[in-house]
Amino acid sequence: MIELGKYAGTVLQAYGVSLVLLLGIVVQTIRANARARAALQEHENRG
Numbered sequence: 441m442i443e444l445g446k447y448a449g450t451v452l453q454a455y456g457v458s459l460v461l462l463l464g465i466v467v468q469t470i471r472a473n474a475r476a477r478a479a480l481q482e483h484e485n486r487g
Contacts, residue, residue: 444451
């Protein structure tokens with residue numbers, strides 16, 4: 441592992457927060473895609 445010295449806690453915390461935010465964006469995107477697909481399928485079934 442890279443030697444981070446006295447800033448190790450801050451750096452690792454920043455990486456953790458970034459990872460959580462990125463995972464949240466991925467989950468939100470997947471859920472929005474599923475909703476859009478369902479809405480499109482419903483619209484196509486009506487026509």
